[in-house]
Amino acid sequence: MKQLISLKVNGTTHEVAVEPYWTLLNVIRDHLGLTGTKRGCDSGDCGACTVIMNGKPVNSCLVLAVDARDRDILTIEGLAQDGKLHPLQEAFIEKGGIQCGYCTPGMIMMAKALLDENPRPTEAQVRQAIAGNLCRCTGYVKIVEAILAASEAMTPAKP
Amino acid sequence: MTATSLIGQSIVKPDARDKALGRTQYGVDLKPRDALVAKVLRSPHPHARILRMDVSKARQLPGVVAVVTAEDTPAVHYGRWVHDRTVFARDKVRHVGEPVAAVAAVDEDTAEEALDLISVEYEQIPEVVDPQSAMAPGAPLVHEDMASYGPSTVRRGGQGNILDQTVISAGDVEKALAQCDVVQRQSYQAPATHHGTIQTHEAVASVDATGKVTLWSATKSAFAVRQTVCLALGLPMSRLRLIVTAMGGDFGARGTAVIEPIVVLLALKTHRPVALTLTRQEEFTGTSYREPAYMELEVGAKKDGTLLAVRGKYTIDTGAYHDSVGHLRPNTAMLVGPYRVPNFHLEGFVVYTNNVPRGHVRAPRAPYPIFAIESLIDAVADKLGMDPVEMRLKNAVQNGDTVPIGAVVEHVGFTQTLQAVSAHLEKEGKPQAPNQAWGVAAGQWSIHPIESGGPTSAAYVKVNEDGTAVLVTGVADQGAGQHALMAQIVAEVLSIPYDAVSLVAADTDLTPYEQATGGSRTTYRAGTTVRLAAEDARRQLISLASERLKVAGADLGMEGGKVFSREAPEVSVTLAALGAASLGSRGGPIMGSSNAGRAELMEAMAKAHGTVDGPIYCCHAAQVEVDPETGQVKVLKYFVAQDVGRALNPKLVEAQIQGGVVFGLGGALTEAVAEQQGHVLNANLLDYRQPVATSVPPIEMTLIEEPSQFGPWGAKGVGEPPTVPVGAAIANAIFRAVGARVTTLPLTPDRVVQALKNRP
Numbered sequence: 022m023k024q025l026i027s028l029k030v031n032g033t034t035h036e037v038a039v040e041p042y043w044t045l046l047n048v049i050r051d052h053l054g055l056t057g058t059k060r061g062c063d064s065g066d067c068g069a070c071t072v073i074m075n076g077k078p079v080n081s082c083l084v085l086a087v088d089a090r091d092r093d094i095l096t097i098e099g100l101a102q103d104g105k106l107h108p109l110q111e112a113f114i115e116k117g118g119i120q121c122g123y124c125t126p127g128m129i130m131m132a133k134a135l136l137d138e139n140p141r142p143t144e145a146q147v148r149q150a151i152a153g154n155l156c157r158c159t160g161y162v163k164i165v166e167a168i169l170a171a172s173e174a175m176t177p178a179k180p
Numbered sequence: 181m182t183a184t185s186l187i188g189q190s191i192v193k194p195d196a197r198d199k200a201l202g203r204t205q206y207g208v209d210l211k212p213r214d215a216l217v218a219k220v221l222r223s224p225h226p227h228a229r230i231l232r233m234d235v236s237k238a239r240q241l242p243g244v245v246a247v248v249t250a251e252d253t254p255a256v257h258y259g260r261w262v263h264d265r266t267v268f269a270r271d272k273v274r275h276v277g278e279p280v281a282a283v284a285a286v287d288e289d290t291a292e293e294a295l296d297l298i299s300v301e302y303e304q305i306p307e308v309v310d311p312q313s314a315m316a317p318g319a320p321l322v323h324e325d326m327a328s329y330g331p332s333t334v335r336r337g338g339q340g341n342i343l344d345q346t347v348i349s350a351g352d353v354e355k356a357l358a359q360c361d362v363v364q365r366q367s368y369q370a371p372a373t374h375h376g377t378i379q380t381h382e383a384v385a386s387v388d389a390t391g392k393v394t395l396w397s398a399t400k401s402a403f404a405v406r407q408t409v410c411l412a413l414g415l416p417m418s419r420l421r422l423i424v425t426a427m428g429g430d431f432g433a434r435g436t437a438v439i440e441p442i443v444v445l446l447a448l449k450t451h452r453p454v455a456l457t458l459t460r461q462e463e464f465t466g467t468s469y470r471e472p473a474y475m476e477l478e479v480g481a482k483k484d485g486t487l488l489a490v491r492g493k494y495t496i497d498t499g500a501y502h503d504s505v506g507h508l509r510p511n512t513a514m515l516v517g518p519y520r521v522p523n524f525h526l527e528g529f530v531v532y533t534n535n536v537p538r539g540h541v542r543a544p545r546a547p548y549p550i551f552a553i554e555s556l557i558d559a560v561a562d563k564l565g566m567d568p569v570e571m572r573l574k575n576a577v578q579n580g581d582t583v584p585i586g587a588v589v590e591h592v593g594f595t596q597t598l599q600a601v602s603a604h605l606e607k608e609g610k611p612q613a614p615n616q617a618w619g620v621a622a623g624q625w626s627i628h629p630i631e632s633g634g635p636t637s638a639a640y641v642k643v644n645e646d647g648t649a650v651l652v653t654g655v656a657d658q659g660a661g662q663h664a665l666m667a668q669i670v671a672e673v674l675s676i677p678y679d680a681v682s683l684v685a686a687d688t689d690l691t692p693y694e695q696a697t698g699g700s701r702t703t704y705r706a707g708t709t710v711r712l713a714a715e716d717a718r719r720q721l722i723s724l725a726s727e728r729l730k731v732a733g734a735d736l737g738m739e740g741g742k743v744f745s746r747e748a749p750e751v752s753v754t755l756a757a758l759g760a761a762s763l764g765s766r767g768g769p770i771m772g773s774s775n776a777g778r779a780e781l782m783e784a785m786a787k788a789h790g791t792v793d794g795p796i797y798c799c800h801a802a803q804v805e806v807d808p809e810t811g812q813v814k815v816l817k818y819f820v821a822q823d824v825g826r827a828l829n830p831k832l833v834e835a836q837i838q839g840g841v842v843f844g845l846g847g848a849l850t851e852a853v854a855e856q857q858g859h860v861l862n863a864n865l866l867d868y869r870q871p872v873a874t875s876v877p878p879i880e881m882t883l884i885e886e887p888s889q890f891g892p893w894g895a896k897g898v899g900e901p902p903t904v905p906v907g908a909a910i911a912n913a914i915f916r917a918v919g920a921r922v923t924t925l926p927l928t929p930d931r932v933v934q935a936l937k938n939r940p
Binding site for chain 2: 040056057058061062064067069096097098100101106110111113114115119120121122123124125126129147148149151152153154155157158159160161162163165
């Protein structure tokens with residue numbers, strides 16, 4: 022039986038009737054129409070559906086929508102502010118970290134969660150953080166460069 | 181080119197911004213809200229007769245709008261290269277995952293429930309799952325009526341389960357081997373591997389009141405897929421429009437019709453939009469991917485390292501249906517590698533089995549024969565006490581050589597790649613730590629002779645009234661930046677800023693024909709076509725300017741958005757003025773067509789007929805560390821030297837090489853589809869291990885630019901070759917580090933440990 026829940030996504034609260042077994046990914050994509058979050062495996066193996074929930078990165082395919090009730094959810098669509106791209110988005114574009122772009126939203130959300138917690142990660146820490154996000158195009162090289170560049174832009178090293 | 185040339189500039193891909201914002205629409209992202217959801221019922225058996233099927237209960241389920249089976253399709257066989265399949269299994273199933281029925285329902289839950297309500301009674305029959313058994317006399321036949329399959333142009337063995345076979349030979353191998361100072365022989369094996377795109381296959385179809393179907397598909401071969409769907413469903417091409425959506429990776433996955441016939445059939449049945457997304461599990465049983473291969477190889481050389489003879493056999497398990505291009509000869513010829521070998525005898529076989537169908541994965545069919553020859557050449561060099569790069573340099577194919585397929589290679593940059601590796605290894609020095617070493621391997625791609633036909637590709641360039649331009653091309657962009665490159669070419673020819681060119685692409689009703697974005701052909705072939713279209717637009721602009729300025733066309737130049745007299749540059753007219761003036765002019769609005777300059781191109785190609793113009797050669801070096809206790813291999817550093825002809829956009833070239841190497845690292849170290857009696861045991865992205873960010877070494881590279889004749893500004897293809905030699909480079913590095921030869925891919929710890937035990 023469907024339950025009415027409220028979901029706060031990118032600052033907007035939505036009332037949605039959901040089946041208890043529906044995932045957050047399904048609801049974000051099919052009911053809220055936010056298709057920027059990608060589906061790759063439905064089993065938490067690829068990271069394409071990564072969103073930030075109460076400040077923590079989660080695979081939205083592994084979170085039941087009912088468990089996301091009243092949580093604060095940030096998706097890729099909520100990252101740019103007033104038409105201004107987030108430094109991570111800028112860096113992914115500039116450094117060539119985007120090829121097909123299908124892993125990009127999940128990758129950027131994972132990177133944001135990392136930089137929120139650790140503004141100046143080492144390269145090894147960046148690689149560790151995104152080790153659950155598969156990319157088949159780039160070999161990760163330019164993605165890692167982009168995250169490090171965004172970190173530098175957001176939190177310049179002290180002289 | 182002029183000082184302001186865009187060629188060689190790393191322009192940022194224009195699609196990146198939308199992708200970073202999450203706005204790009206892939207596959208079902210653009211489905212209408214009222215779209216029905218489709219699901220496919222698939223065979224649970226590798227080989228079975230269908231005795232009875234009952235779909236009545238599924239049809240009665242509320243919310244189900246259509247259930248379709250083989251009875252709803254014309255009785256035709258279709259396929260991309262061999263017409264060996266039907267949309268749904270008819271009398272028997274030939275592999276686990278073969279579609280037997282499909283449903284369209286109001287939502288996913290209902291569609292899944294409907295699948296459970298379809299009852300199929302099977303009678304299992306013996307399966308064949310390896311090519312050796314399948315080739316044995318009396319083996320169960322996968323296809324009883326193979327001889328009737330079209331088209332007749334595809335060469336087929338036509339016996340038993342052998343679809344295709346070939347023999348290529350030269351000289352006298354027996355005699356030559358007897359004269360060799362060193363002869364090494366070895367068998368090699370490699371598994372099925374998956375393209376592993378992060379987006380699974382997705383498509384949406386919709387039908388209007390006149391019966392016209394629009395199909396949105398994440399495919400790289402819009403026209404080929406349209407042709408296949410029309411053949412499978414008996415539709416005239418005028419009734420099917422295919423629009424390509426953004427693709428979440430390709431790597432060979434998106435070149436053939438996979439789900440499109442089913443989606444279109446359901447849309448025609450229901451008169452409603454229908455969307456289908458394959459599950460990750462279905463990606464492993466309902467698509468086609470790299471074929472397992474078996475290589476037997478014997479190589480002989482003189483004391484000084486001169487290669488004298490190669491004898492080889494290459495056997496491919498093509499699964500239940502053949503989704504690979506029919507290039508068995510060049511693939512078999514890869515068994516001699518990029519070397520001058522005067523005597524060879526090579527046999528190739530393509531064999532049907534009851535495994536999941538095989539098709540294309542990045543650099544189709546190249547990595548495995550290269551794994552074999554590059555491993556064995558390395559063993560010969562070791563036996564002779566020769567430096568492995570030196571050995572390769574001594575035998576490297578050169579300009580003007582006739583290669584085993586019988587064509588002459590031109591514009592060969594192989595030696596330069598070997599020299600670059602040699603220089604890099606010198607700079608790096610030998611690793612001092614124990615169990616560490618560098619290994620090298622060479623690779624090749626696009627060893628196809630120029631054929632009598634021209635490029636199967638066309639393009640238009642329209643010049644707007646303000647002097648900006650629109651490129652209309654069939655080229656689909658899988659993310660490598662093909663659209664950016666095509667626009668870059670137009671901007672260069674018209675001497676306008678890059679962002680003054682926009683692009684309409686990959687729509688079968690709107691854009692001209694394009695073969696496919698694959699085989700590293702897009703920059704080389706489609707790029708040439710786009711250049712012709714831009715040059716035609718340029719000619720039209722010059723001609724119009726000549727009328728207006730009263731200056732002969734030959735005396736006019738074009739730069740910075742203007743046409744001007746070379747003698748008196750102040751006599752000029754802007755492209756904007758020309759674009760506007762063209763509207764009512766005698767020649768009409770400016771619309772350049774690639775067909776205009778085609779005759780000249782084809783004349784030049786006819787002169788070069790039978791030669792290989794854009795052969796791509798590369799050499800890789802990998803530094804590994806092997807743990808002799810556990811067999812764990814760690815790749816510490818990686819170096820690539822590749823001949824790219826001309827790097828039109830160096831950043832995009834670099835990105836292709838980095839991505840290609842890491843793709844190859846997966847195949848070298850971890851990736852294998854685990855198959856047992858036709859069943860896939862690891863149909864998910866946890867157990868099928870693709871490389872992750874922590875498993876990737878630093879990658880350095882040197883680009884060699886040995887220009888091709890027919891690629892734009894000398895460019896050659898880039899994307900496929902970097903995947904080709906990786907397995908051999910790592911295997912050779914393992915040998916140099918710990919003395920163990922692993923001859924089966926992937927090079928897993930257990931195989932390394934076993935090879936260490938087998939050390940002589």
